[in-house]
Amino acid sequence: MIRRWYAPYGHADVWRQSLFLLSDLVVGVGLFTAFVTLLSTGLGLAITVVGIPLLAVTVWGGRLVSQFEGVRMRALLGRRLVAWPAVQWEEGWWARTRQALGDGPGWRGIAYSMVMLPWGILTFAVTVTLWSVTLGLVSAPLWWVWSDAPPPFDVGGHRVTLDQGTLLWLSLVAGVLGVLLLAALPRLIAGLANLDARLAAALLAPDPTLELQQRVSVLTESRDASVASAAGELRRIERDLHDGAQQRLVSVAMNLGMAKERMKEVDDPKARELVASAHEEAKQAIVELRDLVRGIHPAVLTDRGLDAAVSALAARCPVPVELASDLGGRRLPPACEATAYFVIAEALTNVAKHSRARRARVRLTVDDGVLVVEVADDGIGGAVEGPASGGLRGLHDRVRGVEGRLRIASPEGGPTAIVVEVPCAS
Amino acid sequence: MRVVIAEDSVLLREGLARLLGEYGHHVVAGLGDATGVLAAVAEAEPDLVIVDVRMPPTHTDEGLRAAVELRARRPGTPVLVLSQYVEERYATELLEMGTVGVGYLLKERVADVRDFVEAAQRVASGGTALDPEVVSQLLVRSRRRAPLESLTPREREVLALMAEGLSNVAIADRLVVSGGAVEKHISNIFSKLDLAPSEAEHRRVLAVLRFLGSG
Incomplete structure (x- = not known):
């Protein structure tokens, strides 16, 4: 158990996290100073021509904060800061200036820089305190060994003299406290670093x-x-x-x-x-x-399109197929044509093999950028659980691949109807 | 028989020329695409034109379009179209211009050399040669199913061979029956389908195709 408590010290995390928290102060001071200077200069000069572009560059620089912090976080905390989508710059420098001045991510980077100064002071202070208190307490027994007893001192008018026995006790108690604190330290540091990372994510990263x-x-x-x-x-x-x-x-x-x-x-x-x-x-x-x-891919589909290819499919089917199509010779995107073709091929194979149908019907309609394929027969139904279901699963996959929808109605005793919708906006 | 061939595959073009040569026919022009067909026909005045459907530059149907144009410009020129696959509309387009001297075969039929040469000769002499697959598509897709269903299986076979363009003798040969038996089947088919009997083969093909809803 003891070993588990102190295991974090064998890992680089606690050192990196501490370094991250300490560096917060440096980063905070740097960013705060830089942006306060830039902003006040820009605002002060706003009345002249130089001021506005300077402000724009400043706000744009706010975006760099998230990149910089992203690098620092990845290096020290192993965490990823989600990047902003790249700016789609408009044409012309005035449009760009306005765009930069209104850039949300930029302003959030500046806000982060402002928050970073107090936050950095806080994390620096807390980290330094935690470490020094812990190390001080842990090393207290050593102080007893190596240093002499302190001279008597006054506490509220009383003269206190610490003899070696009391000091031994105190230093041992301090040592025990130190050892306990040493176990807690990695958790505290990790918690603080986590808080820090959340702050950065809230201000510097886009909404999930x-x-x-x-x-x-x-x-x-x-x-x-x-x-x-x-x-x-x-x-x-x-x-x-x-x-x-x-x-x-x-x-x-x-x-x-x-x-x-x-x-x-x-x-x-x-x-x-x-x-x-x-x-x-x-x-x-x-x-x-x-x-x-x-x-693989019938040539008639490539050359002549869905209508002709389905017509050949219908003719090859041993069950008489009635084909109604409002496509004419119209061509659809290749992926859409291929999906519809193979769906119909599989459906007609099932009709011939399993349905015991006397006739079948295939209908092709295009409505508002969606190709609707209907294959119906007057057979015995039960296609969902029957021997045809394997092929139907393949159809599902194929249709899903192009964001289509497939519905099957095939009650026991029939009839069977398959309706497939394939988006085919071209 | 003097033949013009338009076929983009050199291998097949030369193979066809050799095959036709084997049977005493002469290829007067071999073209690699469809553009020169009309000119070559005007110059050579062949007895038969063999055209591949899918040729450069677009590799879709320039061969067929050339065939249709040829039939429009020079009606009666016997044309045998070779296709990689059966496309009803190709066949219909071609047959709409008349069934005299028209053929539409799958490319792979050239493997049966004797049947192929016979089909070519039939087309050259004003007959019809339709691929069995074309005929089966027409049979399947015919809207007049009721009378077709009254035919016996043997009669359906004979009907399919008639639609392909075969003569009585050829049908008898193919089915290994006597000529008399074929004639009996044919007269049964004509009476069941309510068609006027006809001796001339191409008129017979026309009647059958009309019945099936093409041509």
Whole structure:
């Protein structure tokens, strides 16, 4: 237990925090002096042309306070001070001057500098007192050993003489108090430093919600960028496969086809058989590659858009599909088209595999920047718990990736309706 | 048969030329994009034009647009369009200008060299060659489902092959049945779908496509 009490001394925190609290005074004096001088000079000169820009620079300098304190806090307290968003400077020096004069963060930096002088005096005094009292008490027994008894002294008219025995007692009591205080000291210092950090955060850092907003917009941007780059990458892969492997395979199959025709005149049944099977396999490879490419990113979607691609999907579905679309040939952002396409593909696969539907309906509408996709069938329902649910979870992920919404109504006994809304403002 | 080919992949262009050469046909012009098609046709007056849909510069549908323009400027020029995928609207656009001497095949069909050359010859001689996938899209999407549902599975097969543009003999060959059996199926189909029977193949294709809602 004893060891745990004094463990903080093995750690740099208590030393750093103390240093931070002591340096508060230096920082406070420096900032206070600097800003009082600058502000009074600026105000005094305000009537001339020089004063206003000087004031503007002063207020702008207030922003530097938060940067400086951010560095000091990170170095000594290991805490991060949330930075202000960078200033979006307007054009023209007069506009900039006005902007600087009205800069909230700047003024808050100045306010902090004013508060820092008394606060720095306080933290300096408290820290120095705590340390010296603690060290003094802890070392009291040593004083008994090394120093002589003090001469008699007067307390309120009484002459007091401390003999060695009393002094020993007193110094031992002081030593015990010191040892206890030594255990408490790191907590007190940490508490004070914490208070200090809060003061700085309150005056020098933006409101936490502002930081969250910043983060949200940064995340949204990076998410959009990664969705778009993934979609772009898929299109590139599709194009590469089409231009490269697919063409080459078709050419191989064509040559093998010609060879097969020629082999009919050759009396070598084994060779004929080999060429024929190579031809079949090449054709099979073409079909497989085509299906693969379709699963990655169908060319018809890139070239002709959602309407045409969905039309091909509907035609491939073994269940008769009625397609209603008010898109015409209109193109939507690629990520939006791809999401809608794969949602419909998965939904129609489910219709064909699990729904036992006799017919299905796909509807595409664009309303106020939102693409609404509806896939409905007259099947047996139960898609949410049924074997189709795995694919539906994949759909959820896909739709969430573009901030869309997916709703499924599929009661036991049917019918099933899937409605997906994808934002597609372009 | 004298052929003009517009296909951006050198590999396929040369492959096609070799393939057609194998069957005694002659490629008079090979183009890498769609821009020169009209000029090449005007100069060479070929018996058949083979066009890839997706070509430079935009890699979307310049080949198809060139084919449609060619059919508008020089009606009756046999055009065989090769596409990477089936797009109903491409097929419809093409068929709207008449079914005489028109083909629309998936590119990968060239692997079946004999069928492909037959299709090319059919188009060159004023017939029709539609990809089975085009036909199946038309069948699936046809709004007149009730009469279609009255067909037997074999009759549906025969209908699909008719829509592809095959002759009675070719259909019999494909299904491995006698010519008489095919004729019987066809007359059943025509009476069930309430179509006027026709001997000429392209008129028959037209009737079927009209029924299916395209062309």
